Amino acid sequence: MERTYTLVISCPDRVGIVAKVSNFLAMYGGWITEASHHSDLMENWFFMRHEIRANSIPFSLAEFRSAFAPIAREFEMDWFISDSEEKKRLVLMASKESHCLVDLLHRWQSGELKCEIPCVISNHEDFRELVEWHGIEYHYVPVDKDNKQASFDQVEALVDAANADCIVLARYMQILPPNLCRKYNGRVINIHHSFLPSFAGAKPYHQAYERGVKLIGATCHYVTEVLDAGPIIDQDIQRVSHRHSIEDMVRLGKDVEKAVLARGLRWHIEDRVIVHANKTVVFN
């Protein structure tokens, strides 16, 4: 994997944005290996992502940022540039279901997910051996239902100490308190085990079974203060029939959950997801 810089921009749409940005890049010899644009014609908003060969740019990212700042101001851009060699730091949180955790750990260990995992936090002890076998720190933070704030203060301290870029709720079955949701806005990713907005909240497979749907699904989304209502990154489904019990749905659903979470997380790590209003642009 060649080292690349990723430049991500969103701003009000108007004539000349691409010209300005691509001129800037061309002027310094920037070799674009991947470029994605999107104009939201309803919102009149523009989104752009470039991957650039790092060694084609003659200066550092700090210098890039200084040089680019005037353009960003001119077009009122919300923007950043990231470096493929500075891997994002992900804190994983899990409870009693192992499938998403095992899946992410394997993708990380095999080098498929380019990230650091400084630690895993859980409200149970179940996965300590698994996580530590991967050489990752494990923090057991039980959640006392009469004093959740104390637990989440501890979670917050651990996340801060880990210098984390992102929290991944890999079937973590507690609801994050609003202050955490706000503090890590756009940086907490959850997998919900239904095809949202159907069956938000608890026991979605039971709800699906009761309704007699013929497809079950999973949704990877950013967490906001409103339960299961944040911007959706990805969704997928699995066909079911009258022959499937709730237990079958739970089992089949696991495969969809882990696939959708891994996909959404990969896109987040590669800076392919841009949140605007309560929706996402995903340059996958």
Next chain:
Amino acid sequence: MERTYTLVISCPDRVGIVAKVSNFLAMYGGWITEASHHSDLMENWFFMRHEIRANSIPFSLAEFRSAFAPIAREFEMDWFISDSEEKKRLVLMASKESHCLVDLLHRWQSGELKCEIPCVISNHEDFRELVEWHGIEYHYVPVDKDNKQASFDQVEALVDAANADCIVLARYMQILPPNLCRKYNGRVINIHHSFLPSFAGAKPYHQAYERGVKLIGATCHYVTEVLDAGPIIDQDIQRVSHRHSIEDMVRLGKDVEKAVLARGLRWHIEDRVIVHANKTVVFN
């Protein structure tokens, strides 16, 4: 296509049902070409469907019904037997969107859907030429919003006159009154343009666009008095992204709608769908 009889049974589950029925069939030399069973272990209910070569049975359907009645009573069966040569009579209803109507008419004309279509009823004149070109009667029944009952009385009279087995709402954009829903209970099939229970009611693609979902869908279901809440026969989805406008979703959705309706309708026609509580068993 060989002539077949289809025997459809549902009843409380217990030991010996299959033995009794298959003995009955074997005793008369009945050659089973397709057999499907389902035990609902939660509800303790049993479902069974057989296709039998008509010429392997030595008597008429009337005689079959008499001979089988004691077994049906013994096991408290809800049951019927149908004849592939007695085609179901379907009344199609449509409004302004032609895709489902054209699709069904072509499947009928090409012999894929084995049914009769005595007439099409619409609250608009738009499809008269299309329908009549297929050699099918067209009834224009406008719906006066201040006197819907009069319109639906007319619809009811037309359906009765057509001696219809089934009403198909092929994107018919009026809500059937409760008395019609009750009268044709289990015999009115609708296509809803969302993945129910998400986005019930009006303008589902607009709702989907607003929520930013990554999959849109369609649902074929039996109509009950509760809007978009009847037993689901089939569902399917189509992937969308930030690049798709509402208009794109409407366009892409049409293909899912017509596919799901055609599939669900085919299963209904072939007596593959059994409704129990508010769910379906589909022996497809």
Next chain:
Amino acid sequence: MERTYTLVISCPDRVGIVAKVSNFLAMYGGWITEASHHSDLMENWFFMRHEIRANSIPFSLAEFRSAFAPIAREFEMDWFISDSEEKKRLVLMASKESHCLVDLLHRWQSGELKCEIPCVISNHEDFRELVEWHGIEYHYVPVDKDNKQASFDQVEALVDAANADCIVLARYMQILPPNLCRKYNGRVINIHHSFLPSFAGAKPYHQAYERGVKLIGATCHYVTEVLDAGPIIDQDIQRVSHRHSIEDMVRLGKDVEKAVLARGLRWHIEDRVIVHANKTVVFN
């Protein structure tokens, strides 16, 4: 639908292409509503497609072409610009299977497919009434197996007389002669009823049944002189099982065929497909 110009470019990849093109567009106030780029890192080739609001450009397409020519030469571009108001002219060819033809005619009639259909050519008389009902000319050109060249000379004359941009083989079951393939290179679209490269040639569903595959498919591709080996535009599949006979596969396959052909054709019409070597870039 707003009037747009579509600018499609492919050329050897190097630094500065996007800057040059976007500067050119920005200089004249060109408002880009959709932009897609692709760098083929193996072939070192660059592909770009822009949709531009027609009324944002202050001159005609002829003037655009003159003004852009020097840039195109500098970067050795293979390029063109098209106008959404100059609809492509498609000649459809069919044989005995109606599903693709009916599907395309309906998409055209309902305004979904933005194209002209000057005529339909068939080696059978079967679809004359259907086609003429749509107000489209029908040409019956039987293919004499002992003198195919005469038949295809007639086909060629009809296509030329129709001033066609594209020939669509909508389950046309004759093989076009090499001279026609060459003459309309990149402008003849076929639907093959298998998931190529599996089951090329005749009776693919029979081949699929014999092999016991669990998925059947369809492939939309450009026609070249080598049978079923041209650049693939799109493919899709349908799940099957031991319960499906060859007849079932043929029936289920029809829905995949018509969906894949309609999708591929739409992309071709919208200038979203660029052929390079024997592969396609599809900016969908």
Next chain:
Amino acid sequence: MERTYTLVISCPDRVGIVAKVSNFLAMYGGWITEASHHSDLMENWFFMRHEIRANSIPFSLAEFRSAFAPIAREFEMDWFISDSEEKKRLVLMASKESHCLVDLLHRWQSGELKCEIPCVISNHEDFRELVEWHGIEYHYVPVDKDNKQASFDQVEALVDAANADCIVLARYMQILPPNLCRKYNGRVINIHHSFLPSFAGAKPYHQAYERGVKLIGATCHYVTEVLDAGPIIDQDIQRVSHRHSIEDMVRLGKDVEKAVLARGLRWHIEDRVIVHANKTVVFN
């Protein structure tokens, strides 16, 4: 999970098979929880699978076998009955790719796959730590290209010593010799990383990339002496586009491979797959 017996039968089709079998079961009070039938009308062959509550049968499996033998002879049945408490013993074989192995080990460890895994055999040392962490024996059997027979003699001895019911080639990149294929006929399951029959043999993703297909796939099949030509249990696909490199295809393909292998293996373990000629009936 309740204890069940699974009765699997295939035989020439004729009237009375179901009656005879279901009478036999009913006579002894056998409670059928799942029943599947299939008549292959082309081959005139009948397939049947029953799951029966173990505690509803008043005698042992040995007694069942004796009592049922006369019926089996009468109908020339190929048949067996298995006990959900006698778990199948699977030997896994792998080489350098870990995704299928990790996936199967997790499904086994979490109790999803009801089987024993006495050992893993590999021609590399890479996965020793992983496998042993799961508490499973690891055998390193290098394959000397100049003396493959010696290696496979060792494999055979290990499989025999493990008293294995089934060998699973979880991306094992060596070809089993014909004598092993014959010895374990119908009991060696492989995952091939293409949508067979496309791209059999080596480097299927490279072949897929070269051909420019728009879908890649994987195939789970029984191994026979003819490479990649055995009876197919399951297949699935993943959409790709011009943006995907060979490396991307390899990465995306892994998820399909492991899903298809796990599904096929589950069906095999649950005695849901019946091989007939070179095809499978899968009662899933």
